[in-house]
Amino acid sequence: MGDRLREAWVIAAAGEDTSRRFHVPGEFGELTPWVQVRPLTAREALQREAAGLEETYQLGPDGAPAAVSRTYDHEAMMQFEVERCVVDYELPMRMRSGEVRAVGPDEMPRAELLDRLPVRLVDWLEECLSIVNMRTPEAEEVLAEGKGG
Numbered sequence: 001m002g003d004r005l006r007e008a009w010v011i012a013a014a015g016e017d018t019s020r021r022f023h024v025p026g027e028f029g030e031l032t033p034w035v036q037v038r039p040l041t042a043r044e045a046l047q048r049e050a051a052g053l054e055e056t057y058q059l060g061p062d063g064a065p066a067a068v069s070r071t072y073d074h075e076a077m078m079q080f081e082v083e084r085c086v087v088d089y090e091l092p093m094r095m096r097s098g099e100v101r102a103v104g105p106d107e108m109p110r111a112e113l114l115d116r117l118p119v120r121l122v123d124w125l126e127e128c129l130s131i132v133n134m135r136t137p138e139a140e141e142v143l144a145e146g147k148g149g
Contacts, residue, residue, distance in 0.1 A: 056069045086110055
């Protein structure tokens with residue numbers, strides 16, 4: 001069994017650090033901005049879905065479900081992951097003086113990240129979260145292989 005497959009199926013030891021650090025792509029001079037993220041727990045993954053997914057059923061004349069419609073609140077799901085999964089960070093921020101420096105949670109709280117980060121940086125952060133939460137095509141292949149599918 002490969003390391004990737006084993007990681008997908010093994011419970012982490014109590015207190016084990018399962019987080020992963022990603023470096024922000026791009027050149028920032030002497031700065032090396034990064035984000036540290038951890039995967040959701042099973043309960044948190046269910047809570048994320050509950051926060052951002054609503055299903056509505058239309059019943060047929062016989063009372064059986066005839067159709068289902070789903071609406072996704074992507075913002076709520078992303079905010080949930082940012083609050084739960086983003087462990088720490090030093091992200092690039094332009095100061096009023098024009099200087100770009102790295103700021104962390106003390107200067108830019110997690111709750112403000114989606115309001116303050118540029119779209120490109122949020123897209124990258126979402127990729128990082130997808131990797132640790134095994135929502136990438138590669139990770140789905142690994143899980144399917146482990147399930148015998």
